[in-house]
Amino acid sequence: MTYCYLFEAKSIQSYLFKTGKLKDVIAASERLDVLVDDNNSVLIEVLEQLGYSHNLADKEARGEIKFLRCKGAAFFAYSNDKAPLQALRNIWTLTVLQLFPGLEFCDALVYGEDGPDKETNEPSKALQNAIKLGQQRLAADRNQAKVNLPLAPAIAEVSQRTGNAQVPTSKLARFAPKEEVEFERLDLDTDLHRQAYELMNLKHQGALQGKYSPNEQKYTYPIDLENDFDFSTEQNAHSGKQNDERKDIALVHIDGNGLGIILRKLNKALKDADESVYANAYRTFSEGLAAATQKAAQAATQLVADYGQTNNRLAMRPLVLGGDDVTLLIRADLALPWSEKFCEVFKQTSKEALASTVKVIKQYGDAEVTKDIKDYLSASGGVLFQKAGHPFTNSHHLVEGLCEKAKRLTKQIDNNVGPAALSFLRLSNTATQHVEQVIKQNVTVTLEELEKLTTALPAYLVEPHSHYPCLADLYHLFDVCTQPSTPMTMSKWRQLLTHLSLGDMAEATRIYARALTLAKGKKSELEDAFNQLSKSQNDTTWYWQQDGEWFSPLSDLMVLERFYFKPVDAVEAQ
Template identity: 45%
Template sequence: MFCYLFEAKSIQSYLFRNGKLKDVIAASERLDRLVDSSESSVLHYVLNNAGLISDLLSPDMEEKAGLIRFLRCKGGAFYAYCAEEAPLVQLRSLWTLSIQQLFPTLEFTDALTEAPSLREAVSAGHKQLAADRNAPVIKLPFASAITSRYQRTGAVRVPVIEDAKRASLKSELEDDTFDLDTSLHRQAYQVIGLRNTSPLQQRFTPTGHDEIYYPINIEEDFAFSASGVIGDNSDAAKDIALIHIDGNGLGILLMAMRDALEGKTDEEYRKGFRLFSESLGEATIQAAREATAVVYEHGRYNKDGKTYLPMRPLVLGGDDLTLLCRADLALEYSRVFCQTFKKASEQCLKPLFRQYLKKTSLKPFLTASGGVLFHKAGHPFTHSHHLVESLCDAAKKLTKSVNETDKQVGPAALAIFRLSNAVSDDFEQLHKQTYQFDLDNKRSIAYAQSAFFVEPQGQRGSLELLQRLAKCCRQRGAVMPMNRWRQMATWLSQGNFAEADRLYERAMSLTTQPMLREELEEMLRAFAPEGKATGWFWHKEKGVSESIIGDLLIVDHFRPVEAPVSKEAEL
């Protein structure tokens, strides 16, 4: 049995490579067409033009000589096998050539293996992929010492063709040159027709709302705030959120599948993993559509006679999701996606569990954790994607913290952060710089946790509870109004713990509503480790205290609008 494995690597880095949103959008649309079990995918075009027979579009195709079968074909990766070597050699040659022509600097790994069984061939292929990741690869066109380079990426400059020019402003052209990838993105931007529908956009669009458009020009087309909303919530104008969410427990489920298919025929092995790939993709699409329906309900607006949503899909493949969203709707979008993904995965994976995983102790669903990064619309996206991935890692760390073993699927979690300066630090370093301040007696305090469970986990605090706490503090007659928390944050940033504590204690002592005080204290205790609550802060580790003031201020500032926006509201 011969097996060919292909995986595109560092997709997020490739998307945000030059920092221009126009190119990010074009790259995302192009990459979305790369690998998929549809007629519009690049993979289908390569197979079709090479005259190769495959089950890409018809998984139940009958066996025949030279037939290429697929175990996986989603999310920038595919695994294919064939009883003969020649078809896979031809596929590999034409496929890698196509990748280098369409996406010159995209990193990828591939492997062609042979083994007595499909399981052994796939296992050998994974080992080769791991080795291939460490092998240096020269990308063409090669940038020598005397080569002129495009200043945004450092890659070789190439002449800009006419289609790319039409998609660019004069100020963007450097002597009529781009690097090759940017030139290809601009051609796609002009030729594909990104203002109209696309397969990527359709997978986000809620069922029954086909006539929906997504902005491609942030400055001209994007509605940063709800029409007609006035007051303190309008401060969020010109802020935008970058959301990146990734599934939990995928590796655990894959290992369980391999164990369950031990000793099975190649056909059963293929069907099992193909079913898993398709089911996972369907669950992710359902969750994305349900979350997008929230944006449709609260944020749709009309421009030039078309209904737009204040969000821009970037990635939706496998169990990954990345998009730009109006800042005040981002937390609600992320929360709904995580909750729906859990339910949708349970529903979509039912056939898989019924056929292959009935005897395992695994929970019959997957969860998702991610990061939500708030920043100004003009912030360079080159740095943003690194930071939002670090936020996602922080959320996943919280997810795993409640697992008793490494074979459990943990609860959904989200990490949030508001970025004010252009930085390239990872999240842990940036969190310390932004929220952790030195006090006297060699102590310090971090006044933000950043990562929270989406839903309550026993007595532990959650994003839902944090939002409820913010709502309580906004009400008239609140024990601790939001402006009092802001004053405390200011004192803490100056290293004055005593004054911050005095503000809190004074508010507690002056309240005439003991029930509201008890409710506030109970909510604050939920965020502290068990037995360590001391009011508005708690001891995290030796010499370091922690609070949620910073998180509370973010949630309050970017709270969702209270009422739906009229469909006829003009931008």
């Protein structure tokens, strides 16, 4: 009989952005980063207090408590005895509730025995049965309502930003200006974040930001978007834009594709393998995936070090790096290049990290398990452009929605491990609705001829694949539209968009047709660029039908006009 204890924090993005203040986001992300991931983590301290031997720091070590996974604010532990895991559960949940009162989490303590799998009736070992049952219990626990302490009844003072019960502001949390501390009511979570902000010296350092820094260089990251963040670019300086006009920032969220597929294949291949083989394979996969994500983040951050650095400070702010997830704030013109670079490098680093896992699956799995297995993972994400002064309280919901749109395109192409994709959107005002409603309000127009036309594509592939739109084709179209002799300049496209927003499709069509009539040798180049992007068989050029809906990339071209950046161009400029 084998006992397993599984713990997983959930709704981390919502927890980070709860107050909408950057200093609280920074403190919460740095605190969560040392929850389970590091040799100096909170989990290590809890295990030392328990007094049980373990293999958290060294997977080869023997111990009463062994770990299969310990990354990304989650861990799976197992033991041949229930007592160590029961003690761990008791003190660990108490610790999390004290350090992170508002953090949602789920956990499960289960046991398994050698015997047939209850669903497939195939032979399975005790540890494998326990892990499968534990994951089912975790899924069930996610739907259970949790009570957060301290409670906030009707007669209690509440935090104005979060709605949680107010607590007396601690001395360490009083680092803000006197007038802010005097009038701001803090809940317990925020107060703890403010304490950590001072104690951990997050103004100048942080374990999480070190994970993003490439080549072991010590870079600093801004903590004040209004005063410390460098928004200047060659493009802005050349066009003479004022400071307030160029304070655009992007929130990036990227998530891996195919993780669940690999884990399911691993579980099937090793369902009746020796316990040590299964545990080692699972842990190797977990640690390798975390390393692959970190390497990809560092490679992408090198772009910022090259083109967005001022006095060793980078124009970005890391927020999350755990498992196959990354979230960060970054200067707007660097957001798409950073995201593309991350996706490209992650495909390579994940291949290196998965080598041993794929080898084990092929060694132990049958033909059905090894069928169509891929030796790499991909990543898809969302990029939300907005003003730096806009609140981030709801931005994470929008960028997660954009990420889901990109992942839908990835799964549409290949439900196994599809190609990397990115979805992006620019907002000029704040929004609290679901991403689909935001898209409907901002980039969808109602027309009598087409019913509705969305002037931004749902997502773009990072690398060309078959007949699907990719970023390279969008960049090519933008280059064609910005050539001096182009028949449709960006100002004409803006004029066309204005008529579309008024529902005047006839005038929009006339503007385009008139421009092509006056074109001198550039008509075919523009049409070819549109056809290369759309891969469409329609007679129309600048808009086309896709999955029963009408789309056009005109709003995406407007985003590129404001934020287009090529690293090679920056080198030439220097």
